[in-house]
Amino acid sequence: MKVTQIYLLLHLILTTSVLVDTLSVTGFMSNLWKRLSFQGSCDSLKFNAEGLRADLESKLFGQHIASPIIQKAVTGFMNDDNPKKPLVLSLHGPTGTGKNFVSKLIADNIYKKGMDSNRVHVFVSTYHFPHPSQIDIYKSQLQEWIKGNVTKCERSMFIFDEMDQMHPGLIDSIMVYLGYYHKLDGVSYRKVIFLFLSNAGSKVIIETALKFWKEGREREAIELKDVEKDITESVLNNNLSGFWHSRLIEKSMVDFFVPFLPLEYGHIIKCVMAEMKAKGLELNQDVAHSTANEFIYFPTFERVFSVKGCKSVENRMKFYI
Numbered sequence: 001m002k003v004t005q006i007y008l009l010l011h012l013i014l015t016t017s018v019l020v021d022t023l024s025v026t027g028f029m030s031n032l033w034k035r036l037s038f039q040g041s042c043d044s045l046k047f048n049a050e051g052l053r054a055d056l057e058s059k060l061f062g063q064h065i066a067s068p069i070i071q072k073a074v075t076g077f078m079n080d081d082n083p084k085k086p087l088v089l090s091l092h093g094p095t096g097t098g099k100n101f102v103s104k105l106i107a108d109n110i111y112k113k114g115m116d117s118n119r120v121h122v123f124v125s126t127y128h129f130p131h132p133s134q135i136d137i138y139k140s141q142l143q144e145w146i147k148g149n150v151t152k153c154e155r156s157m158f159i160f161d162e163m164d165q166m167h168p169g170l171i172d173s174i175m176v177y178l179g180y181y182h183k184l185d186g187v188s189y190r191k192v193i194f195l196f197l198s199n200a201g202s203k204v205i206i207e208t209a210l211k212f213w214k215e216g217r218e219r220e221a222i223e224l225k226d227v228e229k230d231i232t233e234s235v236l237n238n239n240l241s242g243f244w245h246s247r248l249i250e251k252s253m254v255d256f257f258v259p260f261l262p263l264e265y266g267h268i269i270k271c272v273m274a275e276m277k278a279k280g281l282e283l284n285q286d287v288a289h290s291t292a293n294e295f296i297y298f299p300t301f302e303r304v305f306s307v308k309g310c311k312s313v314e315n316r317m318k319f320y321i
Contacts, residue, residue: 059274062263063097065223066091066259070258073256082190087193092202092259103195110155111157119153123161125160142173146158163235164200168243172246201235263310264305271313
């Protein structure tokens with residue numbers, strides 16, 4: 001995008017924003033300016049299929065459904081020089097189960113600079129799109145952001161976090177970019193990865209995990225088919241979710257709805273051990289157990305699943321080192 005075009009675009013958006021409420025879009029406009037005014041080259045690609053597989057197997061705990069789906073989907077997509085459509089994955093599950101962590105693993109194994117790559121774009125619903133009254137402005141900004149960055153770097157990745165808190169209807173504004181179009185206005189979006197992260201569908205996932213546990217069945221026996229349909233219906237019919245009555249779902253634009261299961265005590269132990277290793281500390285089982293015991297589990301008396309998954313492991317661990 002030429003400098004003159006950038007200034008014209010910014011002037012148009014800023015003018016519109018002032019008429020509505022300038023302050024409410026400050027965070028988005030700040031990031032938009034940085035991204036559109038960037039004149040350097042695209043970050044280098046360094047896709048490492050074996051690295052992604054190894055990371056998912058050794059660093060992602062308790063997710064026997066999500067791990068192989070993500071590994072195969074991303075690897076197949078990145079090895080295809082001429083994909084028919086973008087890769088669209090929707091990750092669902094309770095907090096602290098690894099959805100954001102998986103996004104990082106994917107970025108680390110595709111881009112030289114990982115999450116710091118200028119090809120990686122993260123949107124947090126409550127930060128970038130806070131006001132329902134400005135949804136039309138957000139739609140326009142989002143479309144321009146994606147178009148501008150994909151025009152410059154076709155192998156880009158867009159991560160939408162807190163989809164369960166996004167205003168219904170907003171995400172449908174990018175549906176056209178997720179389809180089987182060869183090009184739109186001269187731009188191809190077929191090599192883009194879209195990741196949607198959401199707590200929506202957690203109830204269905206937790207209920208399934210609890211059902212298997214109560215029946216004495218191994219969690220590894222849970223299959224995608226046991227939850228995928230229920231997740232889809234749950235997010236589509238939740239009027240508080242960004243996917244509420246979404247055409248994006250109705251038109252089958254999402255390739256996989258990936259469930260993240262609630263984590264058990266043993267998984268929390270592994271999270272603590274992994275954190276110690278990452279920090280170069282001596283591995284200590286006593287510290288791991290002491291930390292894991294501090295977490296709240298449910299059901300109340302049986303204490304099977306962690307309420308917050310592995311979230312806050314790093315901070316809680318510090319009390320026992």
